[in-house]
Amino acid sequence: MALVTIKLFGMLGAMAGTRDLQLELAEPAHLRDALDALEARFGPEFRQRIMRNPRALQTYLRIFVNETEVTDLDTVLQINGLPTEVSLMLLPAAEGG
Amino acid sequence: MVVAAQAPVAAEDVWIPSACSMCYGTCSILGHRVDGVLTKIEGNPESVLGKGRLCGKGISGIMTLYDPHRLNKPLRRTNPEKGIGVDPKWEEISWDEALDIVGEKLRHVRQDDPRKLFIQRTTTNTSSRTPWQVFGWAFGTPNSWVAGGGLHCGNGAHLISGIMHASWSVVPDFQYCNYAVYFGASKGHSAGHASCSNMGMAADARARGMHMVVVDPICNFAGAKATEWVPLRVGTDAAIALGMCHTLVHELRLWDSPYLKAKTNGPYLTGPDGRYLRDAATNKPLVWDTQTKSAKPFDAVEPEQMALEGVHTVSGLECPTAFERLKAHLKPLTPEWGESISTVPAATIRRLGQEFGREARIGSTIEVQGRTLPYRPVAAIAFRGAQGHKNSVYNFLAVDLLNELVGSADMVGGCLGFNPSCHGHPETGRPHYIPYADEDGLMITGIWMAPHLPYPMHEPRMPETMSLIDLYPMTMMSPLMASSDQEEMWQRFDLPYRPEVLLNFGCNSLLSVGNAETVAKTLKRIPFIISIDLFITEFSEFADIVLPDCSYMEAHDSRPNFPFIFNLPGGMGEWCWPVKQPVVEAAGERRESSELLVELADRIGIREDLNEGYNVSMRLAAPFRLERDKRYTYREICDMELKSNFGPEHGLEWFKQHGVIKWPKKPEEVYWRHFENVRVPIYWEFLIDTWEQANALAEPRGWHIPREYYSPLPSFLPCVSHEETSEQHDLYAFYYRDAIHTNSFTMENPWLDETAQLDPFSYTAAMHSEAGRRKGLKDGDWVWIESVKGRRIRGRVHLTEAIHPEGLGIAACAGHWTEAQPIAKGKGVFINDLLEVDMEHSSPANLNLDLCVKVGVTRCDGEWS
Ligand code: SF4
Numbered sequence: 001m002a003l004v005t006i007k008l009f010g011m012l013g014a015m016a017g018t019r020d021l022q023l024e025l026a027e028p029a030h031l032r033d034a035l036d037a038l039e040a041r042f043g044p045e046f047r048q049r050i051m052r053n054p055r056a057l058q059t060y061l062r063i064f065v066n067e068t069e070v071t072d073l074d075t076v077l078q079i080n081g082l083p084t085e086v087s088l089m090l091l092p093a094a095e096g097g
Numbered sequence: 098m099v100v101a102a103q104a105p106v107a108a109e110d111v112w113i114p115s116a117c118s119m120c121y122g123t124c125s126i127l128g129h130r131v132d133g134v135l136t137k138i139e140g141n142p143e144s145v146l147g148k149g150r151l152c153g154k155g156i157s158g159i160m161t162l163y164d165p166h167r168l169n170k171p172l173r174r175t176n177p178e179k180g181i182g183v184d185p186k187w188e189e190i191s192w193d194e195a196l197d198i199v200g201e202k203l204r205h206v207r208q209d210d211p212r213k214l215f216i217q218r219t220t221t222n223t224s225s226r227t228p229w230q231v232f233g234w235a236f237g238t239p240n241s242w243v244a245g246g247g248l249h250c251g252n253g254a255h256l257i258s259g260i261m262h263a264s265w266s267v268v269p270d271f272q273y274c275n276y277a278v279y280f281g282a283s284k285g286h287s288a289g290h291a292s293c294s295n296m297g298m299a300a301d302a303r304a305r306g307m308h309m310v311v312v313d314p315i316c317n318f319a320g321a322k323a324t325e326w327v328p329l330r331v332g333t334d335a336a337i338a339l340g341m342c343h344t345l346v347h348e349l350r351l352w353d354s355p356y357l358k359a360k361t362n363g364p365y366l367t368g369p370d371g372r373y374l375r376d377a378a379t380n381k382p383l384v385w386d387t388q389t390k391s392a393k394p395f396d397a398v399e400p401e402q403m404a405l406e407g408v409h410t411v412s413g414l415e416c417p418t419a420f421e422r423l424k425a426h427l428k429p430l431t432p433e434w435g436e437s438i439s440t441v442p443a444a445t446i447r448r449l450g451q452e453f454g455r456e457a458r459i460g461s462t463i464e465v466q467g468r469t470l471p472y473r474p475v476a477a478i479a480f481r482g483a484q485g486h487k488n489s490v491y492n493f494l495a496v497d498l499l500n501e502l503v504g505s506a507d508m509v510g511g512c513l514g515f516n517p518s519c520h521g522h523p524e525t526g527r528p529h530y531i532p533y534a535d536e537d538g539l540m541i542t543g544i545w546m547a548p549h550l551p552y553p554m555h556e557p558r559m560p561e562t563m564s565l566i567d568l569y570p571m572t573m574m575s576p577l578m579a580s581s582d583q584e585e586m587w588q589r590f591d592l593p594y595r596p597e598v599l600l601n602f603g604c605n606s607l608l609s610v611g612n613a614e615t616v617a618k619t620l621k622r623i624p625f626i627i628s629i630d631l632f633i634t635e636f637s638e639f640a641d642i643v644l645p646d647c648s649y650m651e652a653h654d655s656r657p658n659f660p661f662i663f664n665l666p667g668g669m670g671e672w673c674w675p676v677k678q679p680v681v682e683a684a685g686e687r688r689e690s691s692e693l694l695v696e697l698a699d700r701i702g703i704r705e706d707l708n709e710g711y712n713v714s715m716r717l718a719a720p721f722r723l724e725r726d727k728r729y730t731y732r733e734i735c736d737m738e739l740k741s742n743f744g745p746e747h748g749l750e751w752f753k754q755h756g757v758i759k760w761p762k763k764p765e766e767v768y769w770r771h772f773e774n775v776r777v778p779i780y781w782e783f784l785i786d787t788w789e790q791a792n793a794l795a796e797p798r799g800w801h802i803p804r805e806y807y808s809p810l811p812s813f814l815p816c817v818s819h820e821e822t823s824e825q826h827d828l829y830a831f832y833y834r835d836a837i838h839t840n841s842f843t844m845e846n847p848w849l850d851e852t853a854q855l856d857p858f859s860y861t862a863a864m865h866s867e868a869g870r871r872k873g874l875k876d877g878d879w880v881w882i883e884s885v886k887g888r889r890i891r892g893r894v895h896l897t898e899a900i901h902p903e904g905l906g907i908a909a910c911a912g913h914w915t916e917a918q919p920i921a922k923g924k925g926v927f928i929n930d931l932l933e934v935d936m937e938h939s940s941p942a943n944l945n946l947d948l949c950v951k952v953g954v955t956r957c958d959g960e961w962s
Contacts, residue, residue: 007709010710052553059553091547091548092234
């Protein structure tokens, strides 16, 4: 099993009621699997917040895997058994001017 | 014996490089400090931002810094009653007490539901953007807006500039452009983005002989300097632009075929339902391959082999290209049709179309720094005037179609989105951003002012935000934050919470949004309001706590003009990254708001979220990423950003000494479109799905979203004012941005006030002389201006030939009434007080609030005169 640390920042953490959690995912684990696990835990609203449509992430969601920004749902989460941290932050903001 | 008095020798006499914030232009300045006192502000000639020049507002910043009415201590209201003109009965409190109250309120709201925090801030102070965005993300609220320039500002201009030019706005390529048409825009002639820099470049372009046509109901900042002023009926820009497109396509058969094939979705095949025809295996849009005479995915065919025109048979279906649909759409939109809507003679529209096509020199090339590039020295630009209407999206898009047809978008001499491609400083390669393509080949901007990108749009969904932006994905700013029908709309769409705390930074929404009565009602519904500002404003009358902010002369920022798509001149030249630093010590108990937000984050328990937000927002790279659990000052965060971008030797201290860092722009950056494999949509196919999805959510809730606002091709659609039939209300009042004042912020500045009083337009309502004569009015008469809805304001008329006969032009946002700003009080005409703030007066596409209103004008006759 792949052990993945999840960090939920900002709105995602506030709505989930926690900033830190651990997931155990079957190997090979992909980003998609982690998001599925988060949806299973926090309900379909979680997915609705982070997905632009059923196939694509919101453009204002940032996901980092071990501090590297990723956008591909097929990103592999654990390589050579090294610990993996996935952090998610929603950046909703209006702008004008 | 007479002894000559000797002037005391100053112990300190220094010039400090920093950035202006009297408007959002962020020109680079030098502040002259003598013995701790600011004595003069000049432009910084070392910087590209203004190139050593300042406007009158920039020079007058000294009067705002030392204004005796500035806030110096935290205040708490003691009068629980709130309303316009109601004295809050302020009492001074300590910072400790203020922070205890504010921290507790915010902590409570975040635990309950972070969406109940509503943040609003001004755009005037550009440096506030990052700290406030990051605080909002860390807190977890999706509810924010900016209201400095009003709700009419930029909604359509930024959206469409983002989709079509990967930039916040557009300008002519002043160095090479020979023929520019301005639709309701003043770039290079008054205020706005890269204002002083653009003024110099525009002046040089005119001196070089650039022919400039200004299509605008009023002949002021741009029109007065133009080669030709074309007055139109307010809000009808699309009718003229589409008439010009008709002339190009149907009368001249003139377009840039190689450009349209390679850089737009013009060759994409469409099915009977208007959607793209897609490849069954890859889902990619199909084009017609003229060599094999078959449909293929767009990226499997060389552009020159694609069919741009025609209807092609695919699997038994008749499939026009997107360009063929555009041609058919333009067929009835003749100059004569344009005249019937805009009042501009058909012959003029036709001539402008012909001149634009001829001057584009389609097919020509030019060498720039050893690169041979397409040369298209024509630009059609638009800004707030054209897009500040119910038809915001199409008015702007129709203008941009002119650039797309002749291939001048982001080409040498053409219409530039400014600086959307940056390859970074030569030593670090940072900052780095380039537009890129999505799966359909359409362009996604490489950088944006907010993470909510203009394209790709999200699918409409049930709203989670006060703004309903979730349902209306083209929206940037929404009137629902302060509209008369917000509660009705929130109930209709089951918004599961209501705002409980409003955190305001420098925004006076009572003046800048719409009629004050409506805005005041929405503010009264919010239980707790905190305002951080330089002055007591009309908005403060509704605040519970007021906190004194530092002015730009007392504050730090590492990115006053970043991203460059907002405030750096376009065209060839240099990249330039300045900083803002205190020129003088902060007086009283003022605190920098960016430092205050760090303190509040700690009190709320969101330090980790805030630090991660800065890592994300500033794209900090190791080893300059913030550690999540460490407390940083905002100055330290600025230092990290500068080192992350420019190397460890270029931290905040280096910048404070040197002011700016510069490096040359490359043709591949400035004329990026020629080099990058991206396309833009001349046919907005994606709107078909957007409307179906949005309306499917809305209809069951008794709300209809009109389909005509979501057609893939632009049309003229009327404003509410165009459909008013009352004979007493015979003029279109509209507002424009004054060059002397920045929204409502600068009216307390005595130098600017004096200048505005000398100016015949700043504080008056401009009316055509003939209309004035018909009404028996003389220049300078006091009048009542009344809307169809019965809203009434007072002002003085200025009779002039320099306005469309149906227009009434008023500079916004004047009309202060607070005693706390004695210089501003009573000055100018409060046009926003005529504007309804509701869905009826907002665009069903991007919720842009309409800035024009049909009015009647009568003399005050002794009541006030
Ligand atoms: S244009 Fe704006 S930023 Fe530049 S000097 Fe004038 S007020 Fe300051």
